[in-house]
Amino acid sequence: MYWQKRFERKNPNQKLETLIKKIFDEHKGNYGYRRIQLTLKEKGLNVNQKRIRRIMCKLGLKGTKFIRKSRKYNSYKGTVGPLVKNRLHRRFYTSVPHQKLTTDTSEFKYYERDQRGNIQIKKLYLDPFLDLFNGEILSYRISKQPNAKAILDAQKEAIDKTQDCPYRRTFHSDQGWGIK
Template identity: 40%
Template structure:
């Protein structure tokens, strides 16, 4: 086998070109193209490695594809997946799970109809907003921090957020008040949430009615109805909270 391979490698290029019927100019043209492709892929591989490291090894192929496109690199997510797999670039932080914060305290106010019904694809800004509350446990302490963001489903932008050591109704309505300041007078906004006591409260409901904002609530115990906010909290904690030490 070795001797046969040596014979093949000793055959001159001219002979191979005669056998294949390929012009010499075409051979060198394709050789140049292949070398160029190798250089371009090497450049992309290095960019992917840098983005992966800068994300503290938390970005998967989807997030890296988005980042590359923002940098002006047109690339298919399948190619990014292949390159990451070939180079051993694998997220290792997405293993921790913790019990989520629940603000449901029974029917303490008005529970709105589930008008959104998982229709999360939004074509215009200020068409559907989502909100929820999550908690962060402070290491070495019995204290907790609470985060209340309001997200526009059109582009997943966080319009406003509030942080507090106590998840009061005012804590939630403060976020809403700030977000509503950016809302045009003419709108067709629906804001959805879970059935937390903040969102059943008269102070929350009155603010929505005053600005003619429609309210939608997920069904009790069904986190999929509120999946955009749940996904946001999950990514947020995995990327910048779990495994980190804060003072």
């Protein structure tokens, strides 16, 4: 008798199921359970994420329609200017401070919430100048765009800090720029 009554019982999640399906369809399948939960919260419904996931699984809804793989930052644009002679030849060790300095641009992603509570992916670019003698970072710049200004400002600071080197200083980058 228990199971017969249970099968005849109405679905307690019927309204929530139609609302979740509506939100999912409004956003063309881009919303997963997290964004659906935030949207429901904005509408005044506080629903546990496990319940939303269970309903989405039951309805066959997956927010994977437009998943993109994140691209790795690559600033190489081909040969832009004159190539500088490779003076390091993969000899990345030195016994003289401030003789060999290297740099490279690194991209970092971080997440930030906007005023409506949506999560946005932001990027920062780090341009450090590293002394190969002891691995010390002599100067660096952090910028929101990968631009030459940040690199040149960090390079100028590195040049000022390494004035005491009696030998020729070599600034190395894998992009082919340098000081002659």
